Amino acid sequence: MLKIRAAVTRKKGAPFTIEDVYLRAPKLDEVRVRVVASGICHTDMIIRDQYYPVPLPAVLGHEGAGVVESVGPLVRDLKPGDRVVLTYGSCGRCLSCAKGLSSYCKEFFSLNFGGSGRDGGHALSDAQHTDLNDHFFSQSSFATYCIARENNAIKVPENAPLELLGPLGCGFQTGAGAIINTLRVPPGASFVAFGAGAVGLSAIMAAKASGATTIVAVDVVASRLQLALDVGATHAIKGKQLDATEAVRELTGGGADYALETTGIPAVATQAIASLGELGVVGIVGASHLGTQVGFDVNDLLIKGKTIRGICEGDSVPRKFIPDLIELHLQQRFPIDKLIRFYEFSQINEAVADSESGKTLKPVLRMPA
Helix, strand or coil: CEEEEEEEECCCCCCCEEEEEEECCCCCCEEEEEEEEEECCHHHHHHHCCCCCCCCCEECCCCEEEEEEEECCCCCCCCCCCEEEECCCCCCCCHHHHCCCHHHCCCHHHHHHCCCCCCCCCCEECCCCCECECCHHHCCCCECEEEEEHHHEEECCCCCCHHHCHHHHCHHHHHHHHHHHHHCCCCCCEEEEECCCHHHHHHHHHHHHHCCCEEEEEECCHHHHHHHHHHCCCEEEECCCCCHHHHHHHHHCCCEEEEEECCCCHHHHHHHHHCEEEEEEEEECCCCCCCCCCCCCHHHHHHHCCEEEECCHHHCCHHHHHHHHHHHHHCCCCCHHHHEEEEEHHHHHHHHHHHHHCCCCEEEEECCC
16 A cells, blocks of 8 residues: 545535545556646535535545556556546446547446445545545546546656646546537637636637637636636626626627536526527536526527537547647647646645635646655
């Protein structure tokens, strides 16, 4: 067992506590990764607050980037020393996975939110040698080391800035993938992002890279709207000051071609649907409490031929899409560095508070060497 440091979520809503814990060696197709940095995502916070019933105490974190330290006996393509970005877990054998739609894996919920490995066991235990719930998104990367599987550890180039790359495993690939893979926003189209957080801004950057010509950001935080304009938005709407639906319709000449709802707030989703023009498509990526309902005008949907599309992890094939996004970043066409603020691992609770207040867009934790 390897003694490491990890941020433990012990009860609903409680601060993270950094503790000495123990991590087992990798088995089968697993890899053990020395975590260099890990992004903090909205999903980590809603699990802390138990929107989804992930068992506690747990080690969360699901935007890890690091270096492979050791591998299990069934690992074929990764070796110690490889630099990797960690992404979501998938079984690799169900029909969705076979079709290249691994974000809709039949076992998605259990592999990413189940709190244990496929065999029901745990890789982590605390100082009293009591099991901790782990395998969060098949990684639990709020730690100095973690266990992942080969199929969710994506090898990245040596020249890529590793400490920036963790959010590509979830938040950034969700926003960018919604634009590129799902909505397939074409050149000349109009697009509106409801919510200018990490997912919304990565969508805005992808829309710009795809050639959209009217790109609108809607948020209630002025600093986020300014950043949206800096990375590709052509217009910014402060939701508390204006009727966002009417403002979008005016800016787009009757309604947007494409929209993305990233906040998980039902009233905002209703606005996003209403803001579409004829044959418009809205993607829904914002996570809410289980059972959350959203209202919309059925006749508006019917007469205008609108489409509402749920999107998980940007419909991405991570082994291809994450390297594609890295290449866009290296070409300065996907400037993820503008969205990130670094914190030391010991500052995790400060980083979470800054994210929740809107002070920081995408906090990334640097792990101690």
